[in-house]
Amino acid sequence: MRNSLYKSIKYLVLVGLFFNLETLPLSAQDDDVSLDMEFRFKTYKNADKTRSFIVEFYGTMEKERVPVYDAEIRFFNSTEDEEVLIGTANTTQEGISNLTLPADYSYIKDEEGYINVTARFEGSGDLDSFEESLAVRDLNLTLELNESEDGNTITVYANMIDNLGEEIPIEESDIYFYVQGMVSRLPIGDDWLEEGEYIFDFPNDIPGDKNGTLLVYVEIEDNDDFGNVTQTATVNWGTGPRLESGKVRMLWSDFGPIWMIVLMSTLLIAVWANIIHSIYNLVRINQEGKELKETT
Amino acid sequence: MNSDYSRTEILKRFAPILEKTSTMGWIWIIALIYLVGMGVYAAYIQFTEGQVVTGMRDHVVWGFYGVNFLYILGVSYAGAFASAILHFIRTPWKIPVIRIIESITVLSLCVGPFFIFLCMGRLDRLHYLFLYPRIQSPITWDVIAITTDLIVCIVYLYLTFVPDFAILRDHDELKLPKWRKNLYRWLAIGYRDTPTQRKRLYRATRAMSTMIIMMAIAVYTVLAWIFSLTLQPGWNSSIFAIYFIVAGVYAGIAVIIVSLYVVRESFHLEDYIVRRHFSVSGFVMMIIAVLFGYFTFSEYFSRWYSNKEHDILLLNSLFDRYFWHFIFANYLTVILPIVVMTFKRFRTIKNISFTALVAIIGVWINRYLIVVPTLENPYLPIQDTRLEYVFYSPTWVEWLLIVAGIAGFCLLFTVIAKFVPIIPMQEVLDEPETVNDTGEPKISGIEIKSYT
Numbered sequence: 001m002r003n004s005l006y007k008s009i010k011y012l013v014l015v016g017l018f019f020n021l022e023t024l025p026l027s028a029q030d031d032d033v034s035l036d037m038e039f040r041f042k043t044y045k046n047a048d049k050t051r052s053f054i055v056e057f058y059g060t061m062e063k064e065r066v067p068v069y070d071a072e073i074r075f076f077n078s079t080e081d082e083e084v085l086i087g088t089a090n091t092t093q094e095g096i097s098n099l100t101l102p103a104d105y106s107y108i109k110d111e112e113g114y115i116n117v118t119a120r121f122e123g124s125g126d127l128d129s130f131e132e133s134l135a136v137r138d139l140n141l142t143l144e145l146n147e148s149e150d151g152n153t154i155t156v157y158a159n160m161i162d163n164l165g166e167e168i169p170i171e172e173s174d175i176y177f178y179v180q181g182m183v184s185r186l187p188i189g190d191d192w193l194e195e196g197e198y199i200f201d202f203p204n205d206i207p208g209d210k211n212g213t214l215l216v217y218v219e220i221e222d223n224d225d226f227g228n229v230t231q232t233a234t235v236n237w238g239t240g241p242r243l244e245s246g247k248v249r250m251l252w253s254d255f256g257p258i259w260m261i262v263l264m265s266t267l268l269i270a271v272w273a274n275i276i277h278s279i280y281n282l283v284r285i286n287q288e289g290k291e292l293k294e295t296t
Numbered sequence: 297m298n299s300d301y302s303r304t305e306i307l308k309r310f311a312p313i314l315e316k317t318s319t320m321g322w323i324w325i326i327a328l329i330y331l332v333g334m335g336v337y338a339a340y341i342q343f344t345e346g347q348v349v350t351g352m353r354d355h356v357v358w359g360f361y362g363v364n365f366l367y368i369l370g371v372s373y374a375g376a377f378a379s380a381i382l383h384f385i386r387t388p389w390k391i392p393v394i395r396i397i398e399s400i401t402v403l404s405l406c407v408g409p410f411f412i413f414l415c416m417g418r419l420d421r422l423h424y425l426f427l428y429p430r431i432q433s434p435i436t437w438d439v440i441a442i443t444t445d446l447i448v449c450i451v452y453l454y455l456t457f458v459p460d461f462a463i464l465r466d467h468d469e470l471k472l473p474k475w476r477k478n479l480y481r482w483l484a485i486g487y488r489d490t491p492t493q494r495k496r497l498y499r500a501t502r503a504m505s506t507m508i509i510m511m512a513i514a515v516y517t518v519l520a521w522i523f524s525l526t527l528q529p530g531w532n533s534s535i536f537a538i539y540f541i542v543a544g545v546y547a548g549i550a551v552i553i554v555s556l557y558v559v560r561e562s563f564h565l566e567d568y569i570v571r572r573h574f575s576v577s578g579f580v581m582m583i584i585a586v587l588f589g590y591f592t593f594s595e596y597f598s599r600w601y602s603n604k605e606h607d608i609l610l611l612n613s614l615f616d617r618y619f620w621h622f623i624f625a626n627y628l629t630v631i632l633p634i635v636v637m638t639f640k641r642f643r644t645i646k647n648i649s650f651t652a653l654v655a656i657i658g659v660w661i662n663r664y665l666i667v668v669p670t671l672e673n674p675y676l677p678i679q680d681t682r683l684e685y686v687f688y689s690p691t692w693v694e695w696l697l698i699v700a701g702i703a704g705f706c707l708l709f710t711v712i713a714k715f716v717p718i719i720p721m722q723e724v725l726d727e728p729e730t731v732n733d734t735g736e737p738k739i740s741g742i743e744i745k746s747y748t
Binding site for chain 2: 253257264292
């Protein structure tokens, strides 16, 4: 009860702050409600080479997140001299604003090849303005799938793209491998990539779908220079489901399973034996009745 | 104890019920026959014009009929279970109620299957189920189980009737038509209550009692499997068999309590069917209500928690379109028996009977909520279907056939009550505690007043 009251108050405060409600409930203010605001900005390069700029905007009170909903976040591509608006996106009910730009989008880069992007919330009523910037270099992850009798491997090539559009192997980075599960991704390995190349020995005991197909994710995560970069590949290296036999059970199969026929027959015989036993007893009662009638 | 004297006294007590029918009795019987006749007319309309006269369509192929079939067989199961268990218990308390329970069991089994016939689009192919059975199909198991159970129940009921047929045959002072006396003579199959005959009858009845418990569990389990072995949202559940059994027992106990009340009031059997019968039945009903609530909660909670898309669609429908049905069937039906039986001052015969009536309706709605909303939320929706084809609402034909089914049940019950004493006379005589020194019956320690 107390928790739900606090929760209600928190939402009221946040909605009130955002829409600049002048009649904020006094009781909420009296309750010493304080929010520590968080404005987190990240970028992801997706498998299809599109790039997502994501802001998480929320307050924290008593270790609990209270997302800011419907806040307009503006994204700017900037250099020392200029600032270009590349898009806006409002936060969702989870407090997340997502701007995804196409693969061929032409960013303004600085001399070292960095893309500088700023995410900005201008403020609304009692909610202060927030701003966060990041700088990333464009990076391409390329996967080469190799099948052999000794084992399957994935060769990862990581090349950054300079100002002239040339691909240059990166020096080093952490690299992570996952496969898609039903609910979340399953980590299958991580290592250190050097000189733009890494060969990953793919495990041979991972179950796939009914055809043994797996969706593999290769990622560079939270890198200071490149942010988050993902590449995917579909491979047919899963173990597949284990069927016990070649026979598939179907309702329309020609015959029922033997065990079922035996069980049903046994049960029916037992029941009918009892019915016959009862009828036999009734017949004997009848016979005795007739004999008694004849003797009297 | 003078046995002949006791027999005569008991016969005198039940003779008016067997010999005469009051004006109200005739009105009751004629009204029931009229309702059954209307049902036959509705069935004729359905068979000649097809199922288009019902509310059943492409999605909801089991409407009122399916629900009634499910419900009535549950009642039968409960009756079978209760009567078979009572058979093993030696207590004078059971005597006034056992025949009522046995009758409910057999009559439910006779009436119930008619409703599944009404669901069939091609009734002319009914015999194919026997000609071309598929042992893999739960429908085949159901046909076999119900047919066998019906035979077992009829044999069992007949076995319990034999001694009373003999008493009715042997007493010429009963003012009955000749054909009826001849029928009693034929049905008594020469039973003279000799030790050998008694032993044989006891042995047969005992064997059938055991069989009847197993058959009842098997039949209702198979019935539950017809639903739970499918992948339909709301049906594919591992606890459905036991849930069905508990719901069946709950509805059955409620029907037994209401029947006890009606028989007690109609035939003025206040001396035989006493408050203790209602209290004990009420407590059994309360325990089963708690179990029913527990299984209902488990069933819906696990569906809600696992959050599967189609289960959630179904639950949304239950808490939206069927909100009040859901509250009545799964809350009120569970809470009311607990309240009535917990507080002593609420524990009156009328209150317990009313609670049983609420339970009868509540469990029926619970069965409806299992059958219809699931069919309205199928895995593969049919595209471009009219709304009235998706959502089910029963037509007058279905309502009439439901009423006719209930009337048919009541009519058959009335016929049995007029044909044989609704309280087994032989058992009253056999139980020393039920007869006092002068041969007058007493039940549960309460002496019965003079009947003359």
